[in-house]
Amino acid sequence: MRPVDSAMSQQPKAVVLFSGGLDSTTLLAMASRNYECHAISFNYRQRHISELEAAREISQQSGIKHQIIALDEGVLAGSALTDPDIKVPDTLAEGIPVTYVPARNTVFLAHALAVAEVIGSTDIFIGVNAVDYSGYPDCRPEYIEAFSKMANLATKASVEGQHLVIHTPLISLSKAEIIQAGIELGIDYERTVSCYQADAEGRACGVCDSCRLRKQGFEAAGIEDPTRYR
Amino acid sequence: MRPVDSAMSQQPKAVVLFSGGLDSTTLLAMASRNYECHAISFNYRQRHISELEAAREISQQSGIKHQIIALDEGVLAGSALTDPDIKVPDTLAEGIPVTYVPARNTVFLAHALAVAEVIGSTDIFIGVNAVDYSGYPDCRPEYIEAFSKMANLATKASVEGQHLVIHTPLISLSKAEIIQAGIELGIDYERTVSCYQADAEGRACGVCDSCRLRKQGFEAAGIEDPTRYR
Numbered sequence: 001m002r003p004v005d006s007a008m009s010q011q012p013k014a015v016v017l018f019s020g021g022l023d024s025t026t027l028l029a030m031a032s033r034n035y036e037c038h039a040i041s042f043n044y045r046q047r048h049i050s051e052l053e054a055a056r057e058i059s060q061q062s063g064i065k066h067q068i069i070a071l072d073e074g075v076l077a078g079s080a081l082t083d084p085d086i087k088v089p090d091t092l093a094e095g096i097p098v099t100y101v102p103a104r105n106t107v108f109l110a111h112a113l114a115v116a117e118v119i120g121s122t123d124i125f126i127g128v129n130a131v132d133y134s135g136y137p138d139c140r141p142e143y144i145e146a147f148s149k150m151a152n153l154a155t156k157a158s159v160e161g162q163h164l165v166i167h168t169p170l171i172s173l174s175k176a177e178i179i180q181a182g183i184e185l186g187i188d189y190e191r192t193v194s195c196y197q198a199d200a201e202g203r204a205c206g207v208c209d210s211c212r213l214r215k216q217g218f219e220a221a222g223i224e225d226p227t228r229y230r
Numbered sequence: 231m232r233p234v235d236s237a238m239s240q241q242p243k244a245v246v247l248f249s250g251g252l253d254s255t256t257l258l259a260m261a262s263r264n265y266e267c268h269a270i271s272f273n274y275r276q277r278h279i280s281e282l283e284a285a286r287e288i289s290q291q292s293g294i295k296h297q298i299i300a301l302d303e304g305v306l307a308g309s310a311l312t313d314p315d316i317k318v319p320d321t322l323a324e325g326i327p328v329t330y331v332p333a334r335n336t337v338f339l340a341h342a343l344a345v346a347e348v349i350g351s352t353d354i355f356i357g358v359n360a361v362d363y364s365g366y367p368d369c370r371p372e373y374i375e376a377f378s379k380m381a382n383l384a385t386k387a388s389v390e391g392q393h394l395v396i397h398t399p400l401i402s403l404s405k406a407e408i409i410q411a412g413i414e415l416g417i418d419y420e421r422t423v424s425c426y427q428a429d430a431e432g433r434a435c436g437v438c439d440s441c442r443l444r445k446q447g448f449e450a451a452g453i454e455d456p457t458r459y460r
Contacts, residue, residue: 075345110336114337143383150380
């Protein structure tokens with residue numbers, strides 16, 4: 001991802017949910033063309049905590065403001081991503097997978113809404129995707145629309161007439177299209193971490209849902225997969 | 231508040247947003263008649279942090295499970311309740327007061343939603359009130375309704391057909407009516423902390439919005455105000 005132009009500080013501010021993965025790195029690159037971005041990541045004791053290191057590194061090198069928000073231990077519980085006793089599956093399951101984290105996007109977006117109001121932004125970016133995704137309910141367009149309606153009743157800013165927009169530029173893109181868009185924006189995907197059980201150095205397992213979707217995306221895009229597998 | 235009957239553990243579970251103040255203590259007493267309650271409070275470096283001690287004490291003595299969730303420093307910022315540089319006003323202001331905390335109820339309810347899904351509950355109680363309140367946008371019925379719609383699209387539980395209900399039994403009660411209901415439920419309001427700038431011992435200032443509404447409530451209810459003023 002190319003460093004942002006410092007002249008861009010005159011642009012409107014946006015809050016970007018940024019995990020350091022493939023999708024949200026592309027999202028951040030897209031948003032930073034038109035907004036002064038405030039990227040936020042969450043420490044929720046996720047198994048793949050090395051994604052936070054990737055997020056920090058990518059935003060730092062791009063000159064984008066970055067904040068890691070710690071969630072209280074045990075709030076986003078009951079998932080293979082947060083409970084070491086639940087194994088991350090290496091085969092595709094029917095329905096919503098055990099990697100689903102209860103109310104994760106609602107907790108993330110609620111924090112984004114608070115940050116947006118504090119910094120005076122009316123634009124939030126989230127990298128949800130309804131095509132090559134894992135079947136999570138809080139990635140669907142109808143969910144985002146409902147959150148947006150709620151958010152526009154929730155804040156002092158909304159009462160004062162400011163309209164908050166939740167941007168989801170990836171929502172109808174395939175993984176291959178996301179990758180192609182990111183390559184054009186200068187992203188080095190080697191540094192991004194998507195794997196649900198990435199090791200401490202951010203190296204991927206190659207078999208979880210997230211790895212599989214990412215791998216297939218590079219294949220479909222006809223681009224060599226730069227992912228560091230362990 | 232009377233201790234809960236242990237036979238009640240066969241009742242459905244509910245998550246109750248419980249600050250230790252007058253309204254939410256009444257709410258908790260109401261909810262615990264029909265639900266096995268899981269009370270949650272938030273540490274957001276609020277000025278009146280002694281309310282958490284009240285919450286802990288009240289829930290403990292009532293035999294109700296209680297969890298204090300820590301929010302990351304600086305998330306709920308930009309308010310007289312979280313910024314020591316913004317003074318809590320002692321006169322009633324026009325519009326939304328400076329004690330408004332950006333997106334507070336959205337962050338609180340998002341956490342409640344996560345906790346509810348993890349413990350297998352479809353009932354959340356919040357003590358919002360649209361009568362004797364301070365003009366906060368996230369206390370209005372239309373906000374609660376919008377949050378409820380969003381929540382019912384957000385979770386695995388909702389996709390699996392469970393309908394989440396957000397209960398707001400105080401929403402159309404006056405402060406006097408809340409107090410009367412609480413007295414009937416055996417609440418000792420002396421132990422509750424409502425003041426926006428309560429001291430370390432939970433003693434009230436007597437002049438902030440929250441104190442004023444509480445004081446007027448006792449007067450209107452014809453009940454001696456048991457609040458400990460400093």
